[in-house]
Amino acid sequence: MKALRTTAVMAVRGLVMAVLGICASLALFIVSVVAIALSAAGVGLVLVPLVTLAVRAYANLRRRLAHEWFGTEIKEPYAPAPAFQGNLIGLLKRYRWIMTDSATWRDLLWLFCDATAGFALGVLAFSIPYYGPYGWVLAAGVWRPIVHAGGTEWFTFVPIRDQQTATLAGLLGCVYLALGVWLTPKIMGWHSQMTATALRPTRERELELRVARLTETRSDALDTQAAELRRIERDLHDGAQARLVAMGMSLGTIEHLLERDPEKAKILLAEARESSTKALTELRDLVRGIHPPVLAERGLGDAVRALALASPLTTEVSVEIPGRLEAAVESAAFFAVSEIFTNAAKHSGAQRVWLDLRHEDGMLRIVITDDGSGSADPSRGSGLRGIERRLGTFDGVLAVNSPAGGPTIVTMELPCVLTAPQR
Amino acid sequence: MRVVLAEDLFLLRDGLVRLLEAYDFEIAAAVDNGPELTRALLSLKPDVAVVDVRLPPTFTDEGLQAALHARSEIPGLPVLVLSQHVEQLYARELLADGSGGVGYLLKDRVFDADQFIDGVRRVAAGGTAMDPQVISQLLVHKARDEPLGDLTPREREVLALMAEGRSNIAIAERLVVTERAIAKHTSNIFLKLDLPPSDDDNRRVLAVLAYLGSS
Numbered sequence: 001m002k003a004l005r006t007t008a009v010m011a012v013r014g015l016v017m018a019v020l021g022i023c024a025s026l027a028l029f030i031v032s033v034v035a036i037a038l039s040a041a042g043v044g045l046v047l048v049p050l051v052t053l054a055v056r057a058y059a060n061l062r063r064r065l066a067h068e069w070f071g072t073e074i075k076e077p078y079a080p081a082p083a084f085q086g087n088l089i090g091l092l093k094r095y096r097w098i099m100t101d102s103a104t105w106r107d108l109l110w111l112f113c114d115a116t117a118g119f120a121l122g123v124l125a126f127s128i129p130y131y132g133p134y135g136w137v138l139a140a141g142v143w144r145p146i147v148h149a150g151g152t153e154w155f156t157f158v159p160i161r162d163q164q165t166a167t168l169a170g171l172l173g174c175v176y177l178a179l180g181v182w183l184t185p186k187i188m189g190w191h192s193q194m195t196a197t198a199l200r201p202t203r204e205r206e207l208e209l210r211v212a213r214l215t216e217t218r219s220d221a222l223d224t225q226a227a228e229l230r231r232i233e234r235d236l237h238d239g240a241q242a243r244l245v246a247m248g249m250s251l252g253t254i255e256h257l258l259e260r261d262p263e264k265a266k267i268l269l270a271e272a273r274e275s276s277t278k279a280l281t282e283l284r285d286l287v288r289g290i291h292p293p294v295l296a297e298r299g300l301g302d303a304v305r306a307l308a309l310a311s312p313l314t315t316e317v318s319v320e321i322p323g324r325l326e327a328a329v330e331s332a333a334f335f336a337v338s339e340i341f342t343n344a345a346k347h348s349g350a351q352r353v354w355l356d357l358r359h360e361d362g363m364l365r366i367v368i369t370d371d372g373s374g375s376a377d378p379s380r381g382s383g384l385r386g387i388e389r390r391l392g393t394f395d396g397v398l399a400v401n402s403p404a405g406g407p408t409i410v411t412m413e414l415p416c417v418l419t420a421p422q423r
Numbered sequence: 424m425r426v427v428l429a430e431d432l433f434l435l436r437d438g439l440v441r442l443l444e445a446y447d448f449e450i451a452a453a454v455d456n457g458p459e460l461t462r463a464l465l466s467l468k469p470d471v472a473v474v475d476v477r478l479p480p481t482f483t484d485e486g487l488q489a490a491l492h493a494r495s496e497i498p499g500l501p502v503l504v505l506s507q508h509v510e511q512l513y514a515r516e517l518l519a520d521g522s523g524g525v526g527y528l529l530k531d532r533v534f535d536a537d538q539f540i541d542g543v544r545r546v547a548a549g550g551t552a553m554d555p556q557v558i559s560q561l562l563v564h565k566a567r568d569e570p571l572g573d574l575t576p577r578e579r580e581v582l583a584l585m586a587e588g589r590s591n592i593a594i595a596e597r598l599v600v601t602e603r604a605i606a607k608h609t610s611n612i613f614l615k616l617d618l619p620p621s622d623d624d625n626r627r628v629l630a631v632l633a634y635l636g637s638s
Contacts, residue, residue: 277534284507293507293508293510298483306510309511
């Protein structure tokens, strides 16, 4: 039953592919060729970018469909666009950007293949399994009006003249259906294989895009690190360092006063001790901000548990991390969770928070759900943007699902290796 | 009174030894790493142990683990844990067996020698000495619907001081009321937390445990 349903769905998707191929792909192919041909006349300068953008939007739609319908993931291969310039030079730059991008030509080639081979495969995928039920329909009696009207329906190699031949067509229909169940998923597999081959970035382009991404995240990482160091420097300078200076001065004065005015010296001593306590408190807070002690001692799971205990919200934490993570990832994940926690308590009006941390398939996955008012938007809040950037350094991603009225679900994924538990 | 001391920094260990000796404690052993601490605790069975959380070789929570392990072997072995930072999580783990004789203090508390020694003695006698910082961390959970919800603000205040390990007399002094008033508050607290009648020290530990939210 499941195989039949899969086949039916695949066949319909094949039909959609065939229709898209013969209509959209073919039309876009012809328009593209014409636009490029018109380049010589100058009109193409304007036309080519417009048409190419349309082609790319269409190709991206097909990439998405390939992923959603056939499970083939295809990344975008296009070179980044030049900065916008509203004059002739800008126009020329855009034209050059498109014409020198190998992905443009690969798209064009794909449009042609999709309109021909893609169309044929789509039609095959649809018609083989659905031809079967057609045979049954004939066998069930539809042959009669056809024959009475004087026509002869050929079911493949069977000319239908009476019930006997019609029944034969019905049996043959079963063969077609079986063939379709076997073949249709395969055909659509070939179809998406072809799409993937044509539409995926070349190895070279993939590396180029990767380099661009790494350059971006590296500079983000350096910026964040520099900002962190500045903050630590300032905190030390204004905090512990200043207190130690004050203590040293007090001790100097005490030395001086010890014999002349022991009472005053005693007061100053008490002050010096107070100062040392305050310096320690400040250093402790600073250390928490750099690398929380529980994180160093127990790892991410317990650090998050400690965080939950200290939070004013009611929290439920479940952790499935058998071992320790890389220190840098651990720290990034901890501060991300900590920030989202603070956000939930401060902005969303949430009462309860659920936290789920697990390590599966080389991936650390953190899901944080709160029952607050929702409407958290990573593009607006600098906090979420900051987390996204910091996770980006580790090739991690952040997804926020926060409809108005809540709940807010924040999901983070970080690729990382698990080291053996220390104990 | 025999003490086992574990602290990896020489200066601090030396300072603690001198401090404890000045208050007539006998130092049975002063060690600087986890495995030696475990051995010393199990073989010497001291009257009280003063232990730093972070110790070699792993520099994680070696000291805490050694203390917990020793307490599982020798139930009620009095342990005072010292740390540069205090965590409610660790406090709960220490108190979890409900047998008392547990202290958990910031290292700075050593500055006030009298109070620190007082804490050590309380722990040795089977009481508790929780750092005020652990307690203040708890105060953020104001409106939680746990057994503590039934307590009046005054009773909470008394319970917080109880958790630090203070006696009724000390609490009375602190809140400027009579000892009898405090005794009334404590029996109300025990009643509301549904603690079985037993000796006062044990009930106090159980009340603190409930306060830390792990019961």
